[in-house]
Amino acid sequence: MKNNKGFTLVELITSFALASVIMIFIFNIVVILKNNYISKSVRTDLLIKQSLLSQKMNEDFTNNNVKDVVTCDSDKKCYEFTFADDTVKQLKISADDKTITYGDYTYELTNSSYASKINVSAKSITLDDVTLNDSLLVIDIPILNKKYTDTNFGVKVVYQYNSHIVDLNTEEVTPFAFNVGDYVIMTPTSTSFATDPAMTGYATSQTINPSELNVWRIIDVKSNGRVDMVSEYVSSVDINFSGVKGYKNYIGYLNTIAAQYANNSYTVSTRYAGYSDQTKILTSTSYYDGSNYNVSSWTTSTTDNSKETIGGGDYGKKDADINLIKAIGSVQANNAKAYRIGTTDVTKYWIASRYYYHVKDNSASPAVEKFSFRGDAIAINGLSDSINIREYDLYDNGVKEWVNAENSSAAIRPIVTLKAGVTPSSGNGTAASPYVLD
Numbered sequence: 096m097k098n099n100k101g102f103t104l105v106e107l108i109t110s111f112a113l114a115s116v117i118m119i120f121i122f123n124i125v126v127i128l129k130n131n132y133i134s135k136s137v138r139t140d141l142l143i144k145q146s147l148l149s150q151k152m153n154e155d156f157t158n159n160n161v162k163d164v165v166t167c168d169s170d171k172k173c174y175e176f177t178f179a180d181d182t183v184k185q186l187k188i189s190a191d192d193k194t195i196t197y198g199d200y201t202y203e204l205t206n207s208s209y210a211s212k213i214n215v216s217a218k219s220i221t222l223d224d225v226t227l228n229d230s231l232l233v234i235d236i237p238i239l240n241k242k243y244t245d246t247n248f249g250v251k252v253v254y255q256y257n258s259h260i261v262d263l264n265t266e267e268v269t270p271f272a273f274n275v276g277d278y279v280i281m282t283p284t285s286t287s288f289a290t291d292p293a294m295t296g297y298a299t300s301q302t303i304n305p306s307e308l309n310v311w312r313i314i315d316v317k318s319n320g321r322v323d324m325v326s327e328y329v330s331s332v333d334i335n336f337s338g339v340k341g342y343k344n345y346i347g348y349l350n351t352i353a354a355q356y357a358n359n360s361y362t363v364s365t366r367y368a369g370y371s372d373q374t375k376i377l378t379s380t381s382y383y384d385g386s387n388y389n390v391s392s393w394t395t396s397t398t399d400n401s402k403e404t405i406g407g408g409d410y411g412k413k414d415a416d417i418n419l420i421k422a423i424g425s426v427q428a429n430n431a432k433a434y435r436i437g438t439t440d441v442t443k444y445w446i447a448s449r450y451y452y453h454v455k456d457n458s459a460s461p462a463v464e465k466f467s468f469r470g471d472a473i474a475i476n477g478l479s480d481s482i483n484i485r486e487y488d489l490y491d492n493g494v495k496e497w498v499n500a501e502n503s504s505a506a507i508r509p510i511v512t513l514k515a516g517v518t519p520s521s522g523n524g525t526a527a528s529p530y531v532l533d
Contacts, residue, residue, distance in 0.1 A: 141240060141248040144202050149250045151200045152234070155184060156254045161232065163363045164215065164263050165515040167319050171212045174234075175319060181354070181364045186213060186234070195236065207241040210249070217263055230258040271517060273313050273322045276423045277524035281324070281358055281511075281532040282309040288355040290334060294348045296341030296484075303332045303507065305355040310529065311511070314419040320515030325368060325420055326356070329444045329506035336445075337503050339380050342468045342485040346447045347375030353509040361532050364512045368420070369413035369446035369471070413448035413471060416510065427477040443480055444506040446471040450481040472505045 160179040167173030172188040184198040188210050195202040195210055204210065214235040220228075231253055238249040256263065273279075283305040290301045311324035334352065336345050349367035357365050420426045448471040455464045467486045474480035484503045519530035 138240075138243065140205060141208060141238070141243075145238065145248050145250060148195065148197060148200065148202050148236075149252070151197055152186075152250065152252045155198075156252055160261070161254060161256060161263060162261050163514055164232070165319050165321065171214070174213055174215055177363050183364065186236075188213060188236075195238075204238070205240070208238060208248070209240075210236055210238045212237075217258075219258065228255040228257045230256055230263070232256060232263055271519065273316055273513075273530075274524065275313050275316060277313040278327070278522075278526050278529035279311045279313065279324055279519070279524070279532060280309055280522070280529045281311055281361055282306050283356040284359050285355045285357075288352070290348075290352070293340065294344045294351070295335060296337040296339065296344070297335035298337075301332055301334055303330050303334070303352070303355070307331060308356060308509070312423050313524075314416075314423060314510070321363065322513040322517070323419070323510055324513065325416075325423075325510045326508050329442060329508045331506075333442060333504035333506050334445070335504040336470055336484050338485055341503065342449070342470075343377045343380055344375075345449060345470050345484060346370065346373050349445060349447050349507075350375065352507055353511075356509040356511055358511070358532070361513055361517050362511045363514045366510050366512075367445070367447045368508050368510050369416045369448050370510075371412040371415045371447075373412050373447060373449075413446050417446070425477050426473050427475065442506045443472040443474045443482075444508040445482075446473055446479075452481070470503065470505075473508075 155176075155178065159182070161176055162179055163175075163177035165175050165177075167175055167185065167187065172190075174186045175183055176186065177183050186195075186197045188195050193204040193209075195204065214233075214237075216233050216235075218231045218233060220230060232255075234250075234252040234254070236250045237247055240246070240248060285305040288303050288305060290297070290303075292298065292300055295301075308326040308328055308330065310327040312327050313322055314325050315323035317323070336342070336348075346367070350365075350370060353365045353367040353370075417426055450469040450471050452465075452467040452469060456462060465486070467481075467483050469481035470484050472480045472482050482503050482505060513532075517532065520533050522528045522530040524530050
C-alpha cells in the first residue's frame with residue numbers, strides 16, 4: 096500500500112486561511128482589550144486628579160476665610176484667592192504646558208483632556224440676620240475629555256460667606272491708574288500694638304501706634320490691579336531686638352509688626368520692607384548663642400557670608416524691596432531724611448535681613464574672635480547700617496564674653512498691598528495733594 100506523506104496545496108491554503116482568521120480575531124480582541132485598558136486608565140487618572148484638586152481647594156476654603164478674589168488675566172484662566180491669614184493661592188489654567196495649578200499643586204491634563212476657563216461667581220441668599228452667611232462663592236473648572244464627551248471631570252467648589260463682613264466682587268474690575276511714585280493717604284486700622292518681649296528679646300514691651308503712618312508712596316503696580324505702597328515716614332518709636340531671642344525671631348516678628356499697618360477696607364496683605372521669603376524664625380540657636388559652634392571652621396577674614404545662609408538671613412533677598420523703594424528716589428524715609436513722626440529727630444529703620452560679621456584679632460593677648468549677629472538697617476544717609484542683636488567675644492584661652500545684648504533698636508517702615516479696584520476719593524497723587532483713601 097502506497098503511503099503519501101504531506102499536505103495538499105488545498106489543505107495548506109485552507110490551513111493558512113483558518114490561521115489568518117484566528118490571528119485577526121485574536122488581534123482584534125487584544126486591540127479591544129488594550130483600548131479598554133487605556134480608556135479606563137485615562138478615566139481613572141482624570142477621576143483621581145479631580146479628587147486631589149477638589150481636596151486641595153476644599154481644605155483651604157473650609158479651614159480659612161476668603162477675604163479677596165481677583166482675576167489675573169482677562170481670559171478668566173487665572174484667579175487669586177487671598178485668605179484671612181494673608182496667604183495667597185493662585186488658580187491658573189496654562190494652555191502651553193496643559194496644566195492647572197492651585198497653590199503648589201499641579202494638575203497635568205492628558206493629551207485628550209482640556210480646560211477652557213475658570214468660572215467664578217457670587218450668589219446671594221436672602222437672609223434677615225446680618226450675622227449669618229448670606230452669600231455663596233462658586234468656583235467651577237470644567238475639565239473635558241474627547242473620549243468622554245458626556246462626562247465633566249472638572250471641579251466645583253462652593254464657599255459660603257457673609258457679605259456684610261467681606262465683599263467678594265468677582266466681576267472684572269478696571270483698576271484705578273496708580274503710578275510708581277504717587278503719594279497716597281491711607282490710615283491703618285490699628286491705633287496701638289504692644290510688642291512681645293518673648294519675641295523681641297528686649298526686657299520690656301514697647302507700644303507703637305500704627306495709625307500714625309498714614310502717608311504712603313506707590314512702589315509697584317501689578318498686572319492684576321494690586322498696588323504695593325511703602326510708608327513715607329518711619330515709626331515714632333524704635334523697636335528693640337536683643338540677644339538670642341531677638342536674632343531668632345527678628346524677620347518673622349518684623350512681619351508681625353508690619354501686619355498691624357493693614358487697613359481692613361483697602362489692603363489685602365502686608366510685609367516688612369526687605370522681606371522676600373527669608374527664614375522668619377530660626378529653629379537652631381547653637382551657632383549664634385556660642386554653645387556648640389565649631390569655631391575652627393570660621394574664616395579669619397573680616398566677613399563670612401557663607402554663614403548668612405545658615406542664619407536664615409538670605410542677605411541679598413532684601414534687594415528686591417530696596418530697589419523698588421530706590422525707584423521713587425531714595426531708600427531713606429521721607430525722601431531726604433528718616434524723620435520720626437511728630438519730631439525733628441532722625442533715625443534709622445530696620446530692613447528684613449539678618450547679617451553676620453566675624454573678625455579675629457591675633458594681635459590681642461590672648462587672641463580673640465569677635466562674633467556679631469545683626470539685623471540690617473537703613474541709616475539716615477540712606478546706606479545699609481547693620482545693628483548688633485547678638486554679639487560675643489571668644490578668646491583663645493576659652494573665655495567667652497557677651498556684649499551689646501540690650502541696645503539694638505531702630506524704627507519701623509512697613510509695606511502694604513492694596514486690593515485691586517481701589518479708587519481714591521480725592522487728590523492727584525502729588526506730595527501737595529496725595530490720593531486719599533478714606
